[in-house]
Amino acid sequence: MRILISDVVSLPTNGNSGAKQRVDIGVEDGRIAFIAKHMPRDSEQGQHQGPWDRVIVGRGRLVLPGLVNAHTHLGMTLLRGYGDDLPLMVWLQEKMWPIEEQLTAEDVYWSALLGIGEMLKGGVTTCGDMYFHMDAVAEAVAETGIRASLSRGIQDISGSGLKGLGEAVDLCRGWQGAANGRITTALGPHAPYTCSPEFLQKTADWAARLEVPIHIHVAETTAEVREIGEKYGTTPLGMLSANGLLDLPMTAAHCVHMEEADIVLAAQKEVRIVHCPTSNLKLGSGIAPVPKMLAAGLTVGLGTDSAASNNRLDIW
Ligand SMILES: [Zn+2]
Incomplete structure (x- = not known):
């Protein structure tokens, strides 16, 4: 199972609130495979090499540890x-x-x-x-x-x-x-x-x-x-x-x-x-x-x- 969470704001866990950024997160077989700078869909690496079984649009949302x-x-x-x-x-x-x-x-x-x-x-x-x-x-x-x-x-x-x-x-x-x-x-x-x-x-x-x-x-x-x-x-x-x-x-x-x-x-x-x-x-x-x-x-x-x-x- 490959899941992409695209364009979500990442909250760093090191207390550096200024480092918030829009990221794409890939999940493969229940584990986070990568967290990378968000790439728009029409860019060269857009959507980080699909296909994905599921894409979750994270725009306007925050991702943080459980x-x-x-x-x-x-x-x-x-x-x-x-x-x-x-x-x-x-x-x-x-x-x-x-x-x-x-x-x-x-x-x-x-x-x-x-x-x-x-x-x-x-x-x-x-x-x-x-x-x-x-x-x-x-x-x-x-x-x-x-x-x-x-x-x-x-x-x-x-x-x-x-x-x-x-x-x-x-x-x-x-x-x-x-x-x-x-x-x-x-x-x-x-x-x-x-x-x-x-x-x-x-x-x-x-x-x-x-x-x-x-x-x-x-x-x-x-x-x-x-x-x-x-x-x-x-x-x-x-x-x-x-x-x-x-x-x-x-x-x-x-x-x-x-x-x-x-x-x-x-x-x-x-x-x-x-x-x-x-x-x-x-x-x-x-x-x-x-x-x-x-x-x-x-x-x-x-x-x-x-x-x-x-x-x-x-x-x-
Ligand atoms: Zn109790």
Whole structure:
């Protein structure tokens, strides 16, 4: 398949906004073959030696690298608008968890397809996704062409920890590197308040053995910070550190309530933060101290969280 995107304005990624120029982009077999100065159709090299299977006229449009939605739950796209105007814990315990028990693998498959369609239309070409029935999500990712890091969300407060961990390990073994490398995997312990220290240690052992990163929710609400403080005498990030998770590559979603010492520790351990502002505001969780994180040298990405706690999967 040869695709030509003709006469589109290219936005350079080196921060040099003055270097914008009109270009033609050739794509062959799913890879960019060239980016060259735009040649009018009637010039000698016009249209860069076709024939092309498809020509996309880019005039008046901007081409830029794909966006990354670093934290989402595609299986929840069908739950958009269910449980509005509630704080996180009520939303989660009284609305989401009961209805999620009803979701089948087929529900999650269609939900993921819908979510991926919305993301691709919004320029997102890569996502970090955590949920259950993840084989169905992986199939949707493989079919659509998006790139994704997938993790089976796991916790052990319901007593189903080891079963979930087994499924999570199977997901990593079954899908790592699939779809021409577009699918990678991670282990996804839900959060410090839904996972016991023993369960987190087991998860960390498996992540090290499988050589996959950790994807987790951290310090999302003041209620979580209070609960972890009372139970363990430390912060959510401190609790994860005590159980070995920060010795692994880790993506930490939210991090709304981070103390100065947490930010220093996160920077030392190169924890990658995912800022999810719309979700944090919708659920009344607060506003993450992003300027302080950036000043400490942390890598901060953006996430929507699920459509159920945002209502959109649009990074813009
Ligand atoms: Zn989330």
